[in-house]
Structure formats: structure tokens, C-alpha cells
Amino acid sequence: MTLTETLLEVNKANRTKIPVEVLEVMDAATQKIVDEGLSSKAIKKGAVFPEFELPNVHNKKLNLKDISGSGKVIISFYRGGWCPYCNIQLKALENALSDFEKKGAKLIAITPETPDNSLTTVEKNDLKFEVLSDIDNKLAKKIGLVFQLPESLQEIYNKFGLDLVKHNQNKDFELPMPATFVLNENNEVIYSFVDEDYTKRADILDILEVL
Numbered sequence: 001m002t003l004t005e006t007l008l009e010v011n012k013a014n015r016t017k018i019p020v021e022v023l024e025v026m027d028a029a030t031q032k033i034v035d036e037g038l039s040s041k042a043i044k045k046g047a048v049f050p051e052f053e054l055p056n057v058h059n060k061k062l063n064l065k066d067i068s069g070s071g072k073v074i075i076s077f078y079r080g081g082w083c084p085y086c087n088i089q090l091k092a093l094e095n096a097l098s099d100f101e102k103k104g105a106k107l108i109a110i111t112p113e114t115p116d117n118s119l120t121t122v123e124k125n126d127l128k129f130e131v132l133s134d135i136d137n138k139l140a141k142k143i144g145l146v147f148q149l150p151e152s153l154q155e156i157y158n159k160f161g162l163d164l165v166k167h168n169q170n171k172d173f174e175l176p177m178p179a180t181f182v183l184n185e186n187n188e189v190i191y192s193f194v195d196e197d198y199t200k201r202a203d204i205l206d207i208l209e210v211l
Contacts (some may be wrong), residue, residue: 003092004203029153034050039194042144054132058120072105077179080113081121089201096204103211140176150175
């Protein structure tokens, strides 16, 4: 199955396990940012991706040039290692890493989680690509990806044991929308996937086609 098909099946299964009243709150939160057209405000194809310097899981700061080496680069923003959909996506990206590299592209993932929490995700999924920490979502805000969880959803996350304050080391309750960008040698966006629905991600086949 493709990544898109896998995520669809997982979402169908998960929705049968979640109480209806909880689903209603989660769906309403997603619909709110859909109605706001949040994804339409994100950086677009043709734009130049902004420079950045972010720490990896070993607290070494890397910038875009360090990673790309003046070649193509795939940048995937994810919510955190606590998110099952993010972990499925990260594993799919890892499985496709050699295919990306054969096409001359580097891959990085970016999360609002701290380096220590990102290291746990890297080890759990045996990731061979760089995972960077965008503390306080500074880069994600710059390119229009960030939204704040409503209090009703914050309460549900807390009941699920998802401590975003601990994972992100702030009390903002802000997350990036799932997003994947492919940049060319000039750091121009040649592919953009941004979706308000956290269960949807850029498909590996689409990324390879762009490369």
C-alpha cells in the first residue's frame, strides 16, 4: 500500500476505538482550521524557502546549506513522536531514503519537540536522516504552518497522556500542520504539501515523481 492508503486504513481503524464525543471535539478542531483556510497561508510553490539554523538530536546546529549541499532537499514538518500518524510517515520516509538519495536529494524532518524527545523518535524508528527541533515553532510560523490547539482538545490530549508542555518545553499548545516541501538547488519550493488534517501526509510516490 502507498503511504496515503496506509494512513487511511489506520485512521478508519482508530476512529472505531475513540469515543464519539471525543471524535466530535477532534473533528471540530480540524474543521475550524479548514474553515480558516490555514493551509492557503503557507509558503507556496515558487517561493524561496527561508534560511534557518536549528539543532539536531545531538544539539548540533545545522543550516539549510549544511543539509542541502547546494542540492535538492526534502523538508517534512511533523507534530511529534507522540503522534501515530507522524511515526507512520517517518518510517515511510526512512524506507524511501535511498530512493531519494539516488535522485540527488537530502531529507530532513522538523518538529517542535526538543532534541531529547526527537532523539527518542529517531531511535524508535531507526531514522538515518536528520531530525531538527524548531523550538517554539519559529520556522514553522515564518512559513505559515502553525495553529493553536483549542482548550477542548488540550483537555483530550491531557487525558490521552500527551504532555505537549513536556515534549515542546513551552505552554503555547501550538503545532505545525503536516507539511512537506521539496526545494531545488536554489532553495525554491518546487513541491508543497500542506494539509489541515493531521491524518494526511505527502505520499512518497508524489515526492519521487517531483524529484
